[in-house]
Amino acid sequence: MYLFFLNQELTLTDKTLLKPSRPVGIIGYGAYVPRYRLPAREVARIWTAGQGGLPIKEKAVPGLDEDVVTMSIEAARNAMARAGVDPTQIRAVWVGSESHPYAVKPTSTIVAEAIGAAPRVQAADLEFACKAGSEAMVAAMGLVGSSMADYAMAIGMDTAQGKPGDALEYTAGAGGAAFLIGPAEEALVEIEGSFSYVTDTPDFWRRENQKYPEHSQRFTGEPAYFKHITEAAKALMQATNTIPADYQWAVFHQPNTKFPQKVASMLGFCKEQIAPGLLVSVIGNTYAGASLIGLTSILDVAKPGDRILMVSFGSGAGSDAFAMRVTARLPERRDLALKTSDYIARRTEIDYATYIRFRGKLAMK
Amino acid sequence: MEISRHWRIRQQRYNLVGEICPYCEAKIFPPRDVCPDCGHEAKTEYAFSGLGEVYSYTTIYDPPAGYEEYAPYTVALIKLQEGPLVTAQMTDLGDTPVQIGMPVEMVTRRLREDGDERGILIYGYKFRPAFRN
Numbered sequence: 495m496y497l498f499f500l501n502q503e504l505t506l507t508d509k510t511l512l513k514p515s516r517p518v519g520i521i522g523y524g525a526y527v528p529r530y531r532l533p534a535r536e537v538a539r540i541w542t543a544g545q546g547g548l549p550i551k552e553k554a555v556p557g558l559d560e561d562v563v564t565m566s567i568e569a570a571r572n573a574m575a576r577a578g579v580d581p582t583q584i585r586a587v588w589v590g591s592e593s594h595p596y597a598v599k600p601t602s603t604i605v606a607e608a609i610g611a612a613p614r615v616q617a618a619d620l621e622f623a624c625k626a627g628s629e630a631m632v633a634a635m636g637l638v639g640s641s642m643a644d645y646a647m648a649i650g651m652d653t654a655q656g657k658p659g660d661a662l663e664y665t666a667g668a669g670g671a672a673f674l675i676g677p678a679e680e681a682l683v684e685i686e687g688s689f690s691y692v693t694d695t696p697d698f699w700r701r702e703n704q705k706y707p708e709h710s711q712r713f714t715g716e717p718a719y720f721k722h723i724t725e726a727a728k729a730l731m732q733a734t735n736t737i738p739a740d741y742q743w744a745v746f747h748q749p750n751t752k753f754p755q756k757v758a759s760m761l762g763f764c765k766e767q768i769a770p771g772l773l774v775s776v777i778g779n780t781y782a783g784a785s786l787i788g789l790t791s792i793l794d795v796a797k798p799g800d801r802i803l804m805v806s807f808g809s810g811a812g813s814d815a816f817a818m819r820v821t822a823r824l825p826e827r828r829d830l831a832l833k834t835s836d837y838i839a840r841r842t843e844i845d846y847a848t849y850i851r852f853r854g855k856l857a858m859k
Numbered sequence: 860m861e862i863s864r865h866w867r868i869r870q871q872r873y874n875l876v877g878e879i880c881p882y883c884e885a886k887i888f889p890p891r892d893v894c895p896d897c898g899h900e901a902k903t904e905y906a907f908s909g910l911g912e913v914y915s916y917t918t919i920y921d922p923p924a925g926y927e928e929y930a931p932y933t934v935a936l937i938k939l940q941e942g943p944l945v946t947a948q949m950t951d952l953g954d955t956p957v958q959i960g961m962p963v964e965m966v967t968r969r970l971r972e973d974g975d976e977r978g979i980l981i982y983g984y985k986f987r988p989a990f991r992n
Contacts, residue, residue, distance in 0.1 A: 528951075529951050529953050530953070557950060557951060557968075558928065558929055559929065559948075559950055559968040559969045559970070559985065560968065560969065561969060561980075563969070563980070563982060564966070564967055564968050564969060564982065567873075567967045568966060568967075595969075595980055596980070599979075604873075604982060607869060607870070607873060608873040608874060608967055608982075610874070832990055832991075836990060840953075840990070842953030842954055858928070
């Protein structure tokens with residue numbers, strides 16, 4: 495029975511695509527990457543005597559006073575600077591992350607207060623591993639697309655956890671992005687529609703009160719990452735009647751450099767299409783922020799008329815795929831906030847000991 | 860417990876919201892409801908741009924209770940573009956040396972936790988080297 499469902503072909507109907515009756519888009523976007531970088535060779539120096547391949551060049555590490563709250567605030571302020579919208583018009587602030595600083599007390603209320611959106615606002619924290627940010631975008635599309643609200647802020651941000659010495663310690667990075675979703679006629683990027691593909695697949699998890707996540711090694715590839723991304727992307731392209739060549743740019747969830755390159759080629763996308771959004775080698779895997787910040791990097795270079803495909807992946811597992819088209823407004827608004835490349839260029843390298851201190855891995859009592 | 864105090868001043872802390880004097884237009888931070896320049900009542904809210912420069916600074920090696928995990932850190936007097944001097948921590952310095960006259964910008968960061976790891980997290984303004992000078 496289980497296998498039957500896994501192999502079940504998706505049947506397309508006019509309800510396949512999530513497409514609101516009122517067209518929606520991205521009114522403002524903003525990225526954030528903290529200043530510090532831990533080279534992957536530093537992790538190898540400590541745990542493998544410098545032997546073996548490295549999955550990325552380096553990852554971004556948050557400073558001592560940074561967390562998902564402060565990082566979301568800065569990304570959201572960048573999005574608001576590009577949007578030029580009165581913050582009291584925002585009717586939802588949704589923050590997706592797997593590293594919310596509180597177990598109980600919303601990140602989103604602090605962010606809403608800091609960007610001036612409180613108190614007439616929906617606010618909640620979302621959790622779906624690396625897909626929590628794109629889920630917030632789908633929810634925002636629904637709220638705006640139903641005309642219940644004109645603007646909703648969707649954020650994906652993480653300060654990812656990695657067990658010392660684990661394979662994930664090389665890549666578990668920090669960063670993310672914020673998108674103000676609103677009516678298409680004001681948008682820098684129109685969202686043509688989305689499609690999500692979700693199953694119960696236990697590839698990666700962290701139990702309550704555990705500091706570090708667990709993962710099921712090679713199981714994370716085929717049945718999890720590749721299956722969900724390809725299914726979501728293929729269904730989205732069928733439903734929008736598009737092929738990879740119709741898209742100037744594509745961005746996929748990026749836990750390492752190999753997976754997004756492989757899934758791109760499986761789907762028929764070339765290296766040039768994914769190049770500007772492929773940031774994992776210089777900032778690490780930013781989990782709920784990963785595909786979203788890749789999209790901001792594409793928006794920093796995209797031209798009006800360009801089509802963009804974005805597909806997230808969250809363990810547990812699921813993918814959200816989005817078809818987007820850049821409007822003539824993007825070039826006029828782009829320079830109103832710091833670019834993703836500005837944050838990547840601001841870089842201070844740290845050693846493993848400083849990293850351990852910054853990430854609170856030293857027992858002080 | 861000082862939760863109520865932190866809660867009451869959250870807009871000032873998160874967004875550098877001060878006051879402007881309706882009589883002489885002096886910008887006031889932190890808010891005190893009386894204009895320090897002309898002595899009139901001044902209760903009109905005013906959001907500062909967050910831009911300024913370092914007026915003076917010092918590095919703390921022996922921090923007060925609650926700030927131990929951040930030491931050593933730099934505290935600066937920041938001359939805001941709109942006039943007032945604000946005391947705040949510097950952040951995101953990396954290997955950048957602090958200098959008098961250095962352009963800075965406000966960011967909202969974690970200041971400390973209330974008590975221990977069970978207490979609320981307190982967020983507020985700090986300043987970092989300006990991205991765009």
